[in-house]
Amino acid sequence: MKAIAIVPGTAGARVVDRAEPAVSTPDDVKIRMIRVGICGTDREELSGGRALAPEGRTELVIGHEMFGQVVSVGAAVTRVAVGDYAVFTVRRGCGACASCAMGRSDMCQTGKYLERGIKGLDGYQAEFVVDQEQYVVRVPPALESVGVLMEPLSIVEKAIDEMLRVQIVRCPEAATTPDWLFGRRCLVAGLGPVGLLGAMVLRLSGADVYGLDVVDVRSARPTWLTGIGGHYVDGRQVPVEQVQQKIGAMDLVLDASGIPALEFNLLDVLAPNGAYVVTGIPGGDRPVQIAGAELIRQLVLDNQVMVGSVNAARGHFQTGADDLEQARSRWGTHLDGLITQRYAPAEFTSSSDPHTPDAIKEVVEWTTMARGA
Numbered sequence: 378m379k380a381i382a383i384v385p386g387t388a389g390a391r392v393v394d395r396a397e398p399a400v401s402t403p404d405d406v407k408i409r410m411i412r413v414g415i416c417g418t419d420r421e422e423l424s425g426g427r428a429l430a431p432e433g434r435t436e437l438v439i440g441h442e443m444f445g446q447v448v449s450v451g452a453a454v455t456r457v458a459v460g461d462y463a464v465f466t467v468r469r470g471c472g473a474c475a476s477c478a479m480g481r482s483d484m485c486q487t488g489k490y491l492e493r494g495i496k497g498l499d500g501y502q503a504e505f506v507v508d509q510e511q512y513v514v515r516v517p518p519a520l521e522s523v524g525v526l527m528e529p530l531s532i533v534e535k536a537i538d539e540m541l542r543v544q545i546v547r548c549p550e551a552a553t554t555p556d557w558l559f560g561r562r563c564l565v566a567g568l569g570p571v572g573l574l575g576a577m578v579l580r581l582s583g584a585d586v587y588g589l590d591v592v593d594v595r596s597a598r599p600t601w602l603t604g605i606g607g608h609y610v611d612g613r614q615v616p617v618e619q620v621q622q623k624i625g626a627m628d629l630v631l632d633a634s635g636i637p638a639l640e641f642n643l644l645d646v647l648a649p650n651g652a653y654v655v656t657g658i659p660g661g662d663r664p665v666q667i668a669g670a671e672l673i674r675q676l677v678l679d680n681q682v683m684v685g686s687v688n689a690a691r692g693h694f695q696t697g698a699d700d701l702e703q704a705r706s707r708w709g710t711h712l713d714g715l716i717t718q719r720y721a722p723a724e725f726t727s728s729s730d731p732h733t734p735d736a737i738k739e740v741v742e743w744t745t746m747a748r749g750a
């Protein structure tokens with residue numbers, strides 16, 4: 378079968394031939410790939426950045442945002458059946474810490490976890506993949522065209538869930554109000570797929586959502602945001618320092634920008650008792666200057682929290698599927714507008730960086746377009 382591989386630490390990717398995996402234990406699930414999303418992490422891997430080949434190998438099959446159809450299952454599998462649409466989660470536990478033992482490798486304490494397509498395990502940019510039932514999540518048939526968004530959506534489901542749990546523990550009014558997010562002013566920074574999906578989840582809870590980016594208001598990302606009832610904030614016209622004064626303080630800030638200077642500056646917009654969750658992973662190591670004393674003073678005197686959040690557990694994928702269904706019934710095919718670019722595998726590997734300013738989610742198509750690739 379065909380797959381897309383890189384040599385970690387070097388630039389570029391190529392289509393390779395790999396043995397087709399088979400169901401070999403009662404818990405195995407085999408999935409035929411339909412499409413796989415491409416994100417900032419993939420782009421970083423493709424440019425020679427953060428990535429690790431499986432032990433003893435030089436090549437890594439990339440891809441961690443998968444969507445496919447179950448083609449065969451082991452005798453003990455009950456979560457999915459042949460013909461179901463499904464995805465596999467990304468991270469695999471270290472086998473040594475309590476979090477991983479509890480199925481929460483997203484909270485691994487040793488750092489020795491592996492990630493399919495990123496760290497030490499081949500990923501999903503391949504015609505077929507096999508993994509264990511505990512990592513599979515069924516996707517309802519009505520979500521065929523957007524199921525590839527499940528992984529980035531799982532990231533924001535975890536981030537928002539963590540923020541809510543923290544607020545429920547700290548803030549008396551959050552503890553007594555099941556719909557604490559309703560009407561709350563929230564800022565999402567960085568309107569890539571993660572930011573827009575975050576805005577979508579917050580809108581589903583009735584939050585008043587502002588999305589910050591630095592692109593033209595008529596371009597794809599702001600247009601998608603306003604289509605779900607969010608407000609666009611052009612950071613070139615309203616700098617972060619002025620957001621609080623011009624729009625108001627934010628009860629929640631969700632960062633998906635990956636820009637370290639902005640990630641610190643966003644504390645400026647946070648309301649007293651506010652929560653700020655960072656999901657954007659910056660590349661590179663350029664130092665940033667911050668007003669440290671001022672920042673810590675504000676954090677303490679205003680009872681604020683800043684939380685980092687990465688990866689997601691199976692349950693977050695499940696919540697993602699539920700939210701996608703709700704979003705589908707509320708906004709219909711507007712959801713499909715998040716997928717803006719489609720490549721056949723060979724087309725993807727031969728273009729050095731096809732990323733265009735108007736792109737939201739780029740995907741590699743493994744069925745229709747794969748033929749002849």
Ligand code: BGC
Nearest residue numbers: 416418467492495687688689
């Ligand atoms: C992925 C996560 C992963 C993280 C760190 C992100 O792009 O979506 O699943 O844990 O990178 O490798």
